[in-house]
Amino acid sequence: MRFNLLRITFLFLLLIQLSWATAKDQSDTHEFQISNGLKLIIREDHRSPTVAHMVWYRAGSMDEVNGKTGVAHVLEHMMFKGTDKVKAGEFSRLVAAVGGRENAFTSRDYTAYFQQVEKSKLDEVIKLESDRMSNLNFDDAEFLKEIQVVMEERRLRTEDNPSSLLNESLMATAYMSSPYRHPVVGWMNDLQNMTAADAREWYRSWYKPNNATIVIAGDVDAKQVLATIEKYYGAVSAQELPVRKPQIEPQQKGIKQVQVKAPADSAQLAMAWKVPRLEPGKLDDPEPYALELLTAVLDGYDNARLNRTLVKQEKVVNDVGVGYDMVSRGPELFQINATMAKGKSVTQAQASIRKAIDEIKQKGVLESELKRIKVRILSEQIYKRDSIFGQAMEIVSTEMAGFSWKDIDYMLEKMQTITPEQVQAVTKKYLVDECLTIAVLYPQARKTIGQEGKQ
């Protein structure tokens, strides 16, 4: 009993202490829009003399059309292959010369480019990014080499990776019409048939100031940065963007199942339910928040429900994880993935997962569980401020989904108000078979493993 009392005391104190974390004022963050539609968000953080600089385009694989899957990601690679002034490979050399770290990534929702530099080098990378927003000019030979690199990337991350193959099949099965059904890297056959012209067309369509958001976090002065951005981007003109068709996924009318056979040792199970996401303009909808908290009740810490019962008590799975992200452009899945324990079947694991969910449907969750998770959410708000890169990522990914960075604190406050009854309600309403997709990886022995040999 002593331990329980102690815990409750700590919890109480912690909640009080952390209340400031969400009630923080927002004066360190500044938002501007220049006349061509380019949005600029600056988070001043003067702890260290460094800056994270990001340019995100609101064009990801969900904006691709049939036969050209993967083109958003291919263009991401081509963005390093030269402009009128900066020849192929030179972009990275110039960033390296100022001591910068850089990379880029593509998701279903967006394509993002970033550099991290010492603060006096910020102008240099702003100049480079602004140049490639308008003046990309790669030749066909560069494209032909780089598309080989992208195919190697697909081989590495997907073809030889059974978990990725499983996830790819899960998405393609869960969604019939939504472009979320296609992998970000693209189908191999689409990559084999992609042309430099496809990539150029993508660039011309989407790489416009009115489709971009720049976020700069770190030791900067907002007014100065705004002037620099206006100087380098001011002359770029806005352009009408291609029409995005809604491509709303039709209502699922029953359970879907798919099997994948690939070289592996353990079977894997993925269960994914179609659930709502948070919609811009509807920040008070409790359901997405309740689903976020449900995720954590099941998998938010070492003794959370699924790990405790499935891994530690029943020993039916070796690992289990739950995924849901209420902030995204496209439709969302509430997904549970598990790797079987030795000698346990997928059927047994599925029964255990269903039992854990049914328990919540029938008995709900404990107030103490929710409190624990809310404390973690609050403490993470402090820890996240240790990284300017992480802060910039949070701001811009929220923006890309159609929200304002100003909504982030409101969302966190809203999360703290969710009740056990609301968590139980979304479990009952959404974790049902009508909108469930199940994907199973059946492990196969590798075909030919011969004897090791010397050269």
Added chain:
Amino acid sequence: MRVPYKVILIYLLGFGLLDSAQAILPIEKLDTYKGAKAYLVQTKTLPMVDIEVSIDAGDRYDPAGKSGLADMTAGLMNYGARGEKGLLSEAQIADEIADLGANIGLSVGGERAILRIRTLSRKDLRDRAVQLASAMLSTPTYDSNILAREKQRTITSLLEAETKPDYVLERRFKKMIYGTYPLADSPSVKSVGAITVSDLQKFHQQFYRGDRMIVSIVGDVDQAQANEIVQTLLNRIPRSGPAIAPLPQLERSPIEPLAQREVQIPFDSQQAHIAMGMTAVARNNPDYFPLLVGNYVLGGGGFVSRLMSEVREKRGLAYSVFSYFAPGKDTGTFQAGLQTKSDQGSLALEVMSDTIAKFIADGPTSSELAAAKANLVNGYPLRIDNNRKLLDNVSSIVWNDLPLETMEVWAKQVDAVTLNQVSAAFQKYLAMDRMKIVVLGAQNK
């Protein structure tokens, strides 16, 4: 992603620390307690603190036939301990850590085991997190049922890993490069299966003691508070213990005919995976900086290295290609690697070998050297711009017995590197006729 995370990770490891013209927060030496040295960097802007205990209890101390013991000894600390007020079950530990809004994690590498705590700095919360970590570190219960469960989980993960090309490649490469040194052996179903509760208790008793520990703290605490943290953490840890047999020397990779150094592993994957490397230097070697700067040019510098240029940019042979030195406290290795479509294995290996051979023979050009230094020196502040990175730096400095002013002089040491030093160091430590080569899944032979 244009570059896989693996490469980014290596990039960080390879670069280690940097120094700057900016004021560097000093590393303060705390009171030595129970034979454990302790260090602090005070950062006051956020109400949080990061604490690390490094324990000289890494995989290299696994007894013969018990590979995986060091990992299991640390890993099971999460799953039951005797606190000052009684037993703490694995569920209680996990719930309490969560309730405090803290994180406590354990990891084990070749050289050391590491316990890390991240907590809010307010005294009551911080104290409780440190008390929990102290119980885990000093009095784990090592319950036999939990050991059985975790052994089974480890074995299941191992069997899965053995179907993956990168794991099979790395395991074989380690075996070749470490020879008779204990890190040659990777955990196996048999060695993990052989671990008993008394093995864990004995390993813990032997290695988890003050004279084998170093504490590093970064965050919102002053010296007195930091000393208090160290004392709470280690108050039930013994100062010393039984003598431990010294480790064998890691013998330099010998000159051998190719047939003795290269292994082909048949593997039915879409890509061939290639690893090449040899023994190299420890972190405190005086040639560390010439090798660091040189490797930036060869295969460490992200998109601008020679390997990246020859293998990826010019020929489109691979998504990821890299080289790095992994310098430890006592030993170190050099390794290069790539993955390519299985029928391009020979070609890619040839390009990689030629690129490395040419670099060892001729060294960098003066413009390459200047570019490498510019990146390393200008990029210095990015290495120390938050608490977590500072902790990584402090931890590396004190573990490797480097001078406490290492962060202040780092850039100067990079800047002082000459062309001749790079060439001489590469020729002294690397040689193509000593390189171990593992090629997995190539289908052109």
